[in-house]
Amino acid sequence: MFAAGGSMASSSFRRKVGGGLAVIPGTRASVHNGQLLVSTGASSLDSVIGGGLAVGTLLLIEEDKYNMYSNLLLKYFIAEGVVSGHDLFVASAEEDPSSILQELPAPLLDDFHKNNLDKEEKTTGDLQKSMKIAWRYQNLPKLEVTPAARSRFGHHYDLSKAMSSEMLQAVRCHTFFLPTECGSAICCSMGHAYTLLLQSIHRVIQQEGFDGSCPQKKHKNILRIVLQSLGSVLWGDDICCSDHPQYIHSLTRFLHALRGLLRMSLSACVISLPAHLIQNKAILSRVRNLSDTVVGLESFIGSARETNALYKDYHGLFHVYQCPRLNSLLCDVSGTKDLAFKLQRKQFTIEIVIHVELQGVLRNCLHLPPDLSDRASRSSKQDLSECSKVLNAGCAAMTAGRTHLDF
Amino acid sequence: MLEEVVSGGGSLIIIDDINCCGRSLLKCFLAAAAHKGDSIHILNFDIPKDELRAGMDSEVAERLVFHDGFMDPLNWNGEAVLPASPFTLKELRVCIGADASPVTLVLDSLSWILLHNPVSAVCHTFQHFQRQAKSTGLNVRQIIGLLHGDLHKPAVVDSVCCLASTVVTVTQAPSSEAQGTAVVLQRRKSRKIVRATEYFTILEHFALKSLGQHQPLMKLAGEKEETPAAETDPAANLTFNLRLSEEERRAKERVLLPYHLSAEVKSSLLQSHAGVAKIYYEPDAADDVDEEDPDDDLDV
Amino acid sequence: MFVELNHLLNSDLDKLKQEELTLICDIKTDGSFLVHHFLSFYLRAGCKVCFVALVQSFSHYNIVAQKLGVNLTTAKERGQLVFLEGLKSSVNVLLADGQKSEQKNPLQFLSDTSCDLKVLYDFVRNSLALSSTNTWKCPVLLVDDVSVLLSLGVNTIHLLDFLHYCRATICSQLEGNMVVLVHSSDDSEDEENELLVNYLCHHSNLILQVEGLATGFCKEVHGQLRITWKGSCRQKGEKDVVKDYQYRIHDKTVTFFARGTSAAVL
Numbered sequence: 012m013f014a015a016g017g018s019m020a021s022s023s024f025r026r027k028v029g030g031g032l033a034v035i036p037g038t039r040a041s042v043h044n045g046q047l048l049v050s051t052g053a054s055s056l057d058s059v060i061g062g063g064l065a066v067g068t069l070l071l072i073e074e075d076k077y078n079m080y081s082n083l084l085l086k087y088f089i090a091e092g093v094v095s096g097h098d099l100f101v102a103s104a105e106e107d108p109s110s111i112l113q114e115l116p117a118p119l120l121d122d123f124h125k126n127n128l129d130k131e132e133k134t135t136g137d138l139q140k141s142m143k144i145a146w147r148y149q150n151l152p153k154l155e156v157t158p159a160a161r162s163r164f165g166h167h168y169d170l171s172k173a174m175s176s177e178m179l180q181a182v183r184c185h186t187f188f189l190p191t192e193c194g195s196a197i198c199c200s201m202g203h204a205y206t207l208l209l210q211s212i213h214r215v216i217q218q219e220g221f222d223g224s225c226p227q228k229k230h231k232n233i234l235r236i237v238l239q240s241l242g243s244v245l246w247g248d249d250i251c252c253s254d255h256p257q258y259i260h261s262l263t264r265f266l267h268a269l270r271g272l273l274r275m276s277l278s279a280c281v282i283s284l285p286a287h288l289i290q291n292k293a294i295l296s297r298v299r300n301l302s303d304t305v306v307g308l309e310s311f312i313g314s315a316r317e318t319n320a321l322y323k324d325y326h327g328l329f330h331v332y333q334c335p336r337l338n339s340l341l342c343d344v345s346g347t348k349d350l351a352f353k354l355q356r357k358q359f360t361i362e363i364v365i366h367v368e369l370q371g372v373l374r375n376c377l378h379l380p381p382d383l384s385d386r387a388s389r390s391s392k393q394d395l396s397e398c399s400k401v402l403n404a405g406c407a408a409m410t411a412g413r414t415h416l417d418f
Numbered sequence: 419m420l421e422e423v424v425s426g427g428g429s430l431i432i433i434d435d436i437n438c439c440g441r442s443l444l445k446c447f448l449a450a451a452a453h454k455g456d457s458i459h460i461l462n463f464d465i466p467k468d469e470l471r472a473g474m475d476s477e478v479a480e481r482l483v484f485h486d487g488f489m490d491p492l493n494w495n496g497e498a499v500l501p502a503s504p505f506t507l508k509e510l511r512v513c514i515g516a517d518a519s520p521v522t523l524v525l526d527s528l529s530w531i532l533l534h535n536p537v538s539a540v541c542h543t544f545q546h547f548q549r550q551a552k553s554t555g556l557n558v559r560q561i562i563g564l565l566h567g568d569l570h571k572p573a574v575v576d577s578v579c580c581l582a583s584t585v586v587t588v589t590q591a592p593s594s595e596a597q598g599t600a601v602v603l604q605r606r607k608s609r610k611i612v613r614a615t616e617y618f619t620i621l622e623h624f625a626l627k628s629l630g631q632h633q634p635l636m637k638l639a640g641e642k643e644e645t646p647a648a649e650t651d652p653a654a655n656l657t658f659n660l661r662l663s664e665e666e667r668r669a670k671e672r673v674l675l676p677y678h679l680s681a682e683v684k685s686s687l688l689q690s691h692a693g694v695a696k697i698y699y700e701p702d703a704a705d706d707v708d709e710e711d712p713d714d715d716l717d718v
Numbered sequence: 719m720f721v722e723l724n725h726l727l728n729s730d731l732d733k734l735k736q737e738e739l740t741l742i743c744d745i746k747t748d749g750s751f752l753v754h755h756f757l758s759f760y761l762r763a764g765c766k767v768c769f770v771a772l773v774q775s776f777s778h779y780n781i782v783a784q785k786l787g788v789n790l791t792t793a794k795e796r797g798q799l800v801f802l803e804g805l806k807s808s809v810n811v812l813l814a815d816g817q818k819s820e821q822k823n824p825l826q827f828l829s830d831t832s833c834d835l836k837v838l839y840d841f842v843r844n845s846l847a848l849s850s851t852n853t854w855k856c857p858v859l860l861v862d863d864v865s866v867l868l869s870l871g872v873n874t875i876h877l878l879d880f881l882h883y884c885r886a887t888i889c890s891q892l893e894g895n896m897v898v899l900v901h902s903s904d905d906s907e908d909e910e911n912e913l914l915v916n917y918l919c920h921h922s923n924l925i926l927q928v929e930g931l932a933t934g935f936c937k938e939v940h941g942q943l944r945i946t947w948k949g950s951c952r953q954k955g956e957k958d959v960v961k962d963y964q965y966r967i968h969d970k971t972v973t974f975f976a977r978g979t980s981a982a983v984l
Contacts, residue, residue, distance in 0.1 A: 260871035268812040271805030274775040293908030297869040338781040436919040442955030472952040620955035
């Protein structure tokens with residue numbers, strides 16, 4: 012694991028800055044334990060998983076039912092990599108990675124700030140010439156205010172615009188599209204796709220020196236690995252379409268080896284997995300145990316909650332199932348909250364849902380807020396009870412146990 | 419009933435789970451069989467022979483013959499004593515060898531054997547070993563197997579237990595006095611099935627003591643036995659007197675309480691007196707006494 | 719090592735209990751803090767330790783061990799600690815895929831799932847073998863964690879055999895100790911894993927079950943720990959002793975307290 016303090020010191024005191032690793036653009040040291048973090052591109056996701064994704068770890072996103080929102084998170088991650096100047100490795104079995112790269116959200120960068128600055132300059136232009144109070148500083152040279160976009164941690168994106176191709180060309184992208192790698196129309200035998208993918212990732216890490224094997228490279232960089240819809244049928248795996256899959260170990264073996272590769276290189280990986288299709292819960296728990304951070308998206312589309320007034324602002328629930336303990340006894344994320352996400356025209360945000368006295372609402376209709384009580388019918392009461400169950404389940408997501416109070 | 423089983427023959431399976439280990443009960447059966455004069459052949463896979471031998475008195479210990487399957491069962495170190503598998507009649511017969519005295523065969527544990535051999539082979543051997551051994555001159559009086567019920571599918575456990583003449587299922591005892599609860603299921607030769615639940619405890623040198631079918635008195639764990647002797651008298655050192663002497667008691671009984679009327683007064687009151695005032699009431703016209711509505715407040 | 723946990727377990731650096739198999743079973747939470755405890759405890763006690771680490775890298779354990787006062791690098795250099803980096807070995811095996819390497823990889827069985835774990839057992843036995851030059855106390859085997867081997871495709875019976883051989887050699891023959899971490903879950907969806915957990919429960923001397931609170935996350939109490947001392951059948955039948963505690967993890971230690979006496983309540 013890479014800590015921002017550099018080599019192993021004999022004392023436990025480590026400087027948070029320095030050692031050469033924190034100088035990599037687009038990264039920063041975690042405030043909790045000095046872990047090197049990269050941004051996932053969505054600032055609300057960063058804050059929910061403890062400040063960012065730690066370098067050398069794996070973020071598993073359990074896809075929502077129609078795979079609308081998890082793809083967005085993958086695109087945010089790639090876009091953040093482009094803006095920060097990191098190397099990219101995008102793998103998919105469904106769509107050509109180059110088409111994924113065409114649809115990245117545009118960052119809100121210099122334009123935004125430049126526009127603001129232009130406005131500011133016009134208004135303060137007259138005052139520039141004669142400062143009333145700070146007149147001693149009148150003749151000092153003006154400092155550039157535009158922030159250096161690359162070295163900043165986390166950026167904002169506009170989903171309604173696509174990223175320009177010039178920005179994309181400045182960054183090294185490695186792609187892995189299974190149909191072209193495999194060589195035949197129908198996917199290759201069980202587990203073979205994962206082996207090819209693992210070899211491809213290993214090749215990139217070794218050749219580009221992310222594991223420190225090329226000492227002449229002066230500027231260290233991060234490799235961002237994105238694997239779309241791993242475990243789906245298109246990868247040649249049958250865990251999503253069968254109760255008793257034939258080769259239940261191929262995905263878990265791949266994940267274990269990937270973990271080994273990530274731990275010994277400067278890379279961060281995001282995987283999306285169609286968890287709602289996996290019938291065998293044992294496999295899902297094994298996959299979760301082999302990942303570091305696990306989050307899940309549960310969209311309201313097609314469920315009864317879509318028309319539920321309580322969730323009218325949101326598009327789905329967001330679960331944090333697992334957070335890693337890295338180089339420490341403690342876990343970065345403090346507490347599980349009831350989280351929900353919403354997709355607006357320009358951005359995707361995750362928010363804490365504030366629900367008040369759901370139990371009270373069920374018992375006595377008089378406590379309902381006015382707009383809900385008008386439409387209070389049997390079905391909506393059922394929704395409320397369902398969503399209270401879900402939210403309570405979400406409460407105990409990270410540390411769950413039996414259902415009785417302990418003290 | 420447990421004591422009956424201990425002295426019986428045939429085949430016996432002890433089923434335990436992770437909450438209550440059945441090995442101590444197994445050792446009780448071993449000790450009882452040894453005291454009867456049997457030669458005990460043990461195939462130990464789960465624990466080393468020292469642990470099995472520990473706690474037994476010398477008379478029992480010298481009758482124990484171990485066939486060690488614990489140290490190197492699969493011959494990884496080249497020191498295997500038992501053949502790795504299969505668990506067949508022939509292999510087992512060869513393993514035990516010749517023995518003049520009656521033999522009790524102990525399998526610790528049957529679970530290990532079931533995990534490493536096909537269920538059908540194990541069942542076949544278990545069922546036919548006694549008969550086949552007799553034909554070759556070996557008198558196998560009893561076969562005892564320890565089975566960990568939660569390591570196998572319920573169907574496998576049931577299939578194996580069908581073959582045994584007695585099945586003892588050991589579970590946790592509710593109170594701290596008993597070592598465990600044993601549910602004994604016995605198939606008698608008279609085609610009768612006997613089922614009993616008993617609590618048992620284990621004494622020194624693995625002597626089994628059955629505590630009967632009723633729950634022993636619940637005692638909190640850690641509570642010492644209270645000696646009934648020196649019972650402290652709580653009324654001993656008080657500044658006020660809680661006791662009555664004999665005189666005081668007699669005086670107390672003699673006191674006449676108010677409203678405690680003497681016999682004469684009572685009898686005089688009970689008699690009806692002439693001259694007692696009586697009240698005659700005659701309702702006049704203004705009185706309208708309605709039996710159903712004496713207070714006149716019903717609004718019908 | 720956590721001083722409070724030593725008190726609860728009655729373990730003493732000077733008077734080590736031997737021939738013990740300790741099982742750490744975590745249910746939907748992370749019980750790895752107990753692995754860190756035992757690693758630092760046995761290194762401090764002067765035992766020879768073989769650590770089979772299958773889920774985290776060496777530097778992770780080293781950084782945490784330093785907080786607990788033990789340096790794994792120096793322990794490795796002077797031969798007290800033999801560390802198997804499972805992640806690296808697994809990558810080598812899965813990438814080699816058919817090419818035979820000269821060095822025998824302890825996780826060689828990953829390339830052929832029908833193969834048993836004798837190679838790993840030989841590695842463990844050789845690393846803990848008694849030699850005339852060493853002055854270490856009893857040998858200790860630490861495995862973190864065993865459930866991952868099932869995820870990697872190892873046959874459950876082969877895994878049980880490996881654990882049996884480790885127990886026979888290390889606990890019985892060499893009179894050492896074993897500490898094994900296994901994941902479990904209440905709903906027992908994973909049958910192979912449940913068989914593994916039950917097998918280990920039957921043969922352990924000490925079981926530490928770590929579980930999150932049923933009521934969800936709490937800042938003061940991170941979970942509860944159930945300690946079970948299994949009754950031995952050596953002298954006469956002894957019953958299991960079970961005790962429950964709650965714990966809170968800090969940066970350098972873990973505090974334990976009786977249920978209902980956490981800072982959140984009192």
